[in-house]
Amino acid sequence: MSTIIQDCLEETCAINPHSIEDYQSEVPRWCKGCGDHGVLASLQRVMRKNNVDPENVVTVSGIGCSSRLPHYLRTYGFHGIHGRALPIATGVRLARPEMKTIVTMGDGDCFSIGGNHWLHAIRYNINALVLVLDNEIYALTKMQVSPTSPAGTRSNTTPRGTYLQPMNPIGIVVGMTNVSFVAQTATWLPAHLDETIERAWSHNGLSFVRILQRCPVFMPKAYGEGGLNFPLVFLDNEDGIPINPALLKRGPAEAHNQRDINEALKVAARVDPAPMGLIYHNPDLPAYEDIRHSRAKRPDHETFLDRLDKVMDRYAV
Amino acid sequence: MSGPRLVRLSEHIVEIVSDAGEGAQKAAVSFAQVCAKAGNGLWTVEIIPSEIQPPPHTTGSASGNRIRLAENPVTNVGNLANVVFAFNEMALLSRFEAGTVASDALILIDDQWAEHDIEAYRQSYRRVLNDVRNKGCRVMEIPLEKETLRHVDNPQRGKNMFALGLLCALYNKDLEIAKGVIANVFKKKSQEVIDTAIKLCVAGYQWGLDNFETSYEVPAVPTDAAKVAMNGNTALALGAIAAGFDLCSMYPITPATSASHVLSDMFEDFGGFVHQAEDEIAAIGVALGASWAGKTALTITSGPGMALKTEFQGLAVMTETPLVIVDVQRGGPSTGLPTKIEQGDLLHALYGAPGDAPKVVMAASTIEECYYILSVARRIAEQFRMLVIVLSDANLATGQQLFDRPDVSHTPRRAPLDLSPVPAGTLPYDWDPVTGLSHRLIPGQPGGMGVITSLNHDRNGKACYDSERNQRAHKMRSRKLAALQKSLQPPEIHGDPDGDLLMVGWGSTRGAIEEAVDMARKQGVKVSSINIQFLSPLPPGLKEIFSRFKKVMTVELNYSDDWGDPLITEESRRYGQLAWVLRATTLMDIDCYAKVPGRPYMPIEIRDEILRNVETPSEKVPAESHAKA
Known part of the structure; x- marks a missing residue:
């Protein structure tokens, strides 16, 4: 069913009581042309489509341009500190597993200062939609090289060009124990972005989505000037991210079985052309908070007191 | 035969x-339990090496316990040891090097080294024994x-266990109690292990009866009150459950970790979680996230972990998210x-986070207080939307104290999370202009959506950068600290009011200070003491109390320069941490006795310091402590 007809039907039949405005708060203060606008709009569309009540959504972020997103998305937002969005989100998941949880981070935020939390959150497999908005540069602090900056990038801390090869975060994520959902998309492919976020939204576990985007001010040339000249390949699988025929103008499609970790590892190791779509998916891994809650049940007050009293017996003299 | 006198x-x-791994810890803990069950007042302190298997037969390998048993309740580690039972002479030497053994102590030592195959052992055994005999x-x-x-x-x-039996004979303890303790200590082992341990204990006991000329009787005062014996970390763990915490997020660090061991063992039965995070930073982050989401969370750590948690402390303060951190201080x-x-983390707890980050800082002064303090901390954290740091220390953490069994029926019933809708436009920081207090919104409450941010913000939670709203x-x-201070009482004075x-x-030195004050007062000195539980905000009335004494000084287990040290002048001297705070807040010339011996103060050390700092009373009593600090 096309989106227009569906929208029309839902409005008429009041199937979806929420409008896009329900997910909007203040006007974003990002730069003109920044990919962050597209990610915000895409999230709002997916939330509306899923008919989610905004009070039941938590959005956690770190520090950086992309981490301002919770200010502009009408949910319960927590704009935290640099690199530490994932521990906060883990706490939310343990405390309130019924809350839908979104995490937004930038490339420096997630891959550099938050690197340890990034690896371990994937291993915990908390049930959260984790979006990394990767523009290959530290932008809010005015152009310093990031872990994903291409070799030779000139920045304020590397005026003569970077010294190292860029990190391939997809390879790291797919190689991490207990990974359950890895996808890659880009802001210059809005339909693909929507489909990817939609797909990640419904995954029960940590859905890691790397979103490629340029920074119009400090990294306008990222990803072949924002996709104009960027070699990519769309991963094709009937259970993957749908490939709109218009997308094929940007790059070819290639058959891929995202349920096969060995195939996924091969794809993840490749950066040129960049694999776009669902790279790995294992829907059967339990989320950390579900494991923990299945083993810890709060007893009623009387049982609680009785158990505490029995504990005291152990130390009685 | 008649047995010992x-x-x-x-x-x-x-x-x-003993050497680490030889089991002196277990013998000592078992003996302490025997004393506790017999009804003695009790305080124990662990003697622990930093390594798991340090080189044996060295002073650095000494591992064991100090046990103070008494007729009446005791509040501290006590003075010089009267008996040392050492499994080798280097373990014995380590205790003399620590300066905590009386010059007329009874030394019990394994004689196997006298004729050991290794000549170096024979020699050092003879030398050390000669030395201690010469001391008296x-x-x-x-x-x-x-x-x-x-x-x-395998000896x-x-x-x-032989040693345990021997100690029971030396202190005239009931062997039946010891057997029960052994069965409990080894309850996870086979019956054969238990039977062997009991056999050895009985053998040790009999050997003692046959060979000791003298045995000691420390009578127990019979009491009907139910008592428990535990260490401070266990008390913190049980206190966290009783206080209604939902989550303890931690990363392993000595000496805090054993609290999470106790919690891990039982927290799930109470519906709680221990989350072992990937690092100290994540540990506080998870606790903060859980707390923001409406549950009650704490993180527990020690000094190096505190350092790593400082940025998140600032976030808790800035977002006014309730949170409790326990810092079990170490050297x-x-x-x-x-x-x-x-007690080296006071200033760090107060001022460690960057920027101005007002928070509550409390210190537990006894093991019993470790149990109750988390209920207070939780209440303050939630009512004031504040970060509360609770300071404990390695002495409380691993020592054992006997105290009245807590009445768990007083545990408050937990209310379900209030997720009722709020009117659209409800402010996340609806500050009362006088107290700074505000109601927090819990994720899930319809109408309360908005963002909380680490950036400076106004009552609506939105980021703002202008000077007026930053100041506000x-x-x-x-202001919340000032509001809390209004509800505090001046500290009680131990001794006369002037x-x-x-x-x-502050903290665990309380018992030793009060005992020292009692000793000095018996000698005619006009000395009193106070213990400060709230370090931030400080309790009211301190300046008034201080003004009634000719001299005021702090007693702390942290570093200060000594008067008379090279280069140290009135301008360059660095004071103990509480002294620093009190000098700044009262503008009074407060001195300090602040040292870093790596062990608790003995009351006589503090008594001697008292005598050094007062006009000579009518009959001057010479200082008798030779302890190294």
């Missing part, structure tokens, strides 16, 4: 030390290894003395 004592201190100690060589070998093949696995800076006591937000966060000298302490 019985000597009645009101209290005694015994230290039991009585030495009794015990065939510990030989006797144990009569019952087991490493049994000497300690610093850096890795410092991981297993030993220091700081003011509102700070006099020549006031000793001011």
